[in-house]
Amino acid sequence: MNEPARILIHGASGRMGQALLRLAAGRDDLRVVAAVSRSKPTQRVIDGVPQFAVAEAHGVPAFDVAVDFSLPDGFEAVLAMCQERGAGLVSGTTGLDERQQRAIDLAGERVPVLWAANFSLGVAVLGDLVQRAAAALHGWDCDIVESHHVHKKDAPSGTALALGSRAEQGGLRPRYASLRAGDIVGEHTVQLTGPGERLELVHRATDRDVFARGALLAAKRLAGRPPGRYRVADLFL
Structure with a gap:
C-alpha cells in the first residue's frame, strides 16, 4: 500500500482551510502534517495536527504538497517555502496579480504547481464547454455573471476570469457582472447571445466542500509529479 501524501494546509483558519482539515481527516491517502494560519495559534496541536x-x-x-487557500499578500511566502522544500503546491488563492502569476510559472521550473480559481469537476468541464461554444459562435456577445457570498473580496471572481479566458481562447470577448449577497457559495453563468437566440451555460455550487474535496484530490495526484505548471484538467479529466 502506498504511503499517504503528506500535506500542509496554508490558510488553515479560513473557511476553506477548515473544510480541508475536516475532510482530510477522513482520508487514508492523505496526512496533514501542519496547519499554518496568519495569527499565532492558541493551541499547538488540534486533532493531532500541529499548528503554526x-x-x-x-x-x-x-511535506509533499502544500494546499493554499489564503490571501494574495501571503501567497509568495508559501510559494517560496515549497521551492525551498522541493514540495508541490496546490493553490486556490484568488486575486493574484500578473507578477504573482509569473512567479508561479517560474516555480513550475523547480516543483510541481497547480493554481486554479476553482477545483470542482463541474467547472473544469464548464471551461471546456465555454471554449468550444465560443469557437463555434463567432460574433456573439459573451457575458459572464457570477454570484458569491457577501464576504468574498475579489470581483470578478477568479473562476469568472478563468471562464472568460476560455471564451477568449475560443474567439469571443467576455464582459463581467458580479453579485455579492447572503451566503451564496458560488454561481457562474456564461451567456452567449446571438440574433434571435441565447445559450446559457451554468454552474452552481451549493456546498463549499466541493472545492475542498477537489483541492485534496489535486494534492494527492500532484504529489510526486515532476516539476511543471499543471491545470485542473491535467489531473481530473
Whole structure:
C-alpha cells in the first residue's frame, strides 16, 4: 500500500482551510502534517495536527504538497517555502496579480504547481464547454455573471476570469457582472447571445466542500509529479 501524501494546509483558519482539515481527516491517502494560519495559534496541536503561525512556518515538518487557500499578500511566502522544500503546491488563492502569476510559472521550473480559481469537476468541464461554444459562435456577445457570498473580496471572481479566458481562447470577448449577497457559495453563468437566440451555460455550487474535496484530490495526484505548471484538467479529466 502506498504511503499517504503528506500535506500542509496554508490558510488553515479560513473557511476553506477548515473544510480541508475536516475532510482530510477522513482520508487514508492523505496526512496533514501542519496547519499554518496568519495569527499565532492558541493551541499547538488540534486533532493531532500541529499548528503554526505564518511567521513560524520555517519550522514546519517535511511535506509533499502544500494546499493554499489564503490571501494574495501571503501567497509568495508559501510559494517560496515549497521551492525551498522541493514540495508541490496546490493553490486556490484568488486575486493574484500578473507578477504573482509569473512567479508561479517560474516555480513550475523547480516543483510541481497547480493554481486554479476553482477545483470542482463541474467547472473544469464548464471551461471546456465555454471554449468550444465560443469557437463555434463567432460574433456573439459573451457575458459572464457570477454570484458569491457577501464576504468574498475579489470581483470578478477568479473562476469568472478563468471562464472568460476560455471564451477568449475560443474567439469571443467576455464582459463581467458580479453579485455579492447572503451566503451564496458560488454561481457562474456564461451567456452567449446571438440574433434571435441565447445559450446559457451554468454552474452552481451549493456546498463549499466541493472545492475542498477537489483541492485534496489535486494534492494527492500532484504529489510526486515532476516539476511543471499543471491545470485542473491535467489531473481530473
